[in-house]
Amino acid sequence: MSRDTTQLLRLAIALSVSASRLEDRFWVHQLDAQIDSVLDKGQEDTLESALDQLWTANPPAYDALAQAIEARSSGLIKADGQELLLIAIPVQAWSRYSIAAGAIAPARLAELRTQLHGHVLAADVRLALVDVLFSPDQLPRGFAATRKFARSLMDAAEHEQDLHVDAAGLAQAIPFVADVRYVVGAVMVAPDAAVFRWQEAQHSREQVLRDWQAYGGAVLQTMLPACAIETLLPNAYFNAWRESDLSGRGWGVRSTVDYLKAVLALPAANLRVVIAPFYDHVLEEYRVSFTRVGSNDVLHGVVWPLIGNEDEATEVTNEIETIVRAAGIGEVLLLNERMPLEYCDDCGAPLFPNPEGELVHAQIPESAEPTPPLH
Ligand SMILES: [Zn+2]
Structure with missing residues (x-):
């Protein structure tokens, strides 16, 4: 050590x-x-x-x-006592086509800035935004890189400017049906000053979220064409990231139901969901398969990772079942045997349980409409 x-x-x-x-x-x-x-x-x-x-x-x-x-x-x-905080603005999205990522047009960024100041940030907060819509794998990796990134926003935040990052230099966004996107920025405040609007006496966190979903959501929607979106609360960087990881699990399952209904032109009642626990020494995740009722072919799969200190005692399967029942899924099958964390040898995609408890590759039938890659 x-x-x-x-x-x-x-x-x-x-x-x-x-x-x-x-x-x-x-x-x-x-x-x-x-x-x-x-x-x-x-x-x-x-x-x-x-x-x-x-x-x-x-x-x-x-x-x-x-x-x-x-x-x-x-x-x-800063040397003069002003404090900088990295913030993230998460948005969940799903699409039959692809979810945009990369450079944000200057006009859109200016609109986001206006809505953030108008509905989310406290008075007297200075803001810097990065002109990139990030996919999760494009964010800085690790704590040291995050600190460097925060430092690079210092001058811009002090002068209420934006920071240009060359989106072409970032990793390619991995295409998923459902995923999260982030706008990242930094705020600068005087010592002990309020950062967010909900810290001010006359505003609640709930109201801030509702206003942001209405006004900020409209701007984010124009940045994510052909996507259904759910706008989450902008917040301190790591917290916003954790919250979007948590809400992204339910979002992924709900989106898959909508996606399959759209590409297969089927009602949800004709779909079946299979849920199974996957282990690597300890329980790591649940994998959720979607089949037609009466068929063993897995059409699509969603990984539901355990987060934080969740373990075998988690009631996650109830949560998944509640979500898919509410979405109108016809049958839900819970498998109890421990599955190994296996992946496709060719493409690295996770394998998903079919109703017989065998691990298979999820595959949309060729007859369905053109779709983005499944994993
Ligand atoms: Zn494969």
Whole structure:
């Protein structure tokens, strides 16, 4: 174990057992300094290794460390005391064709800025937006890269400008039927000032979300042609990311029902859903297959990963069943045997359970309308 890792563990544990805010601040200060030094050296492994060691051994210390790492990689303080926070604006989308990603036209970005200031951000917040609609695999990878990204927005945020990123230099967005897109930016505020509108006395978080869905949603819809979308609450970067991961699971299942109804011209009542748990030592995910009622051919599949501290005790299967029943699915079959995490040798797509409990490749019949790749 490196000296840096040992230090991180010691400070995170000390913070997790501290009994007063006064003592907390003492440890937070030291932990922040240690994390900054590791981030600036780009030693992602040191952070990962410290988190790994606390994950099962000491959950309170894990939470303290994870929170501190997220705070230091998505927040910066300028020499004059002004604070920068990286934010994300997530939107769930699905399409029979493809979900747009890449450069955002200047006019659209200006409209987003107006709606964010008008409905989401507190007064006196300065904002920088990046002119790219990101797919998840195009976001900065790792905490050190995230901090660098946040730092690159510092000047723009201070001057209420946008930051140009060359979308051509990013990874190609992997095509899925349903996926999330992010607009990313940074806000700059004076010390202790409100960041979001819901921090101001006369506004609630619910109202902010409703207003954003109406006004921000209209702008996002024009950026995502031929897509159905669900606009989520803009928020601190890592939180927005987690929330969209969570809501993306239900979105993926609901979208698949709509997608199959559209491409197969079938009512949902003629479709069957098969749900099975997939293991790699421990339960990792559920895979959800869609077939016609009375057929064993898997037409499409959706992965439902476990997130955070979900484990075998999770009631996820009830949640999935409730979603597909509400969408009008005719039959739901729950398989109880443990399935191995297997993937297609050719294309790497996850294999999905058919109603007999065999793992197969999901495949839309050739007769269906042209569609984007299935995985
Ligand atoms: Zn394949």
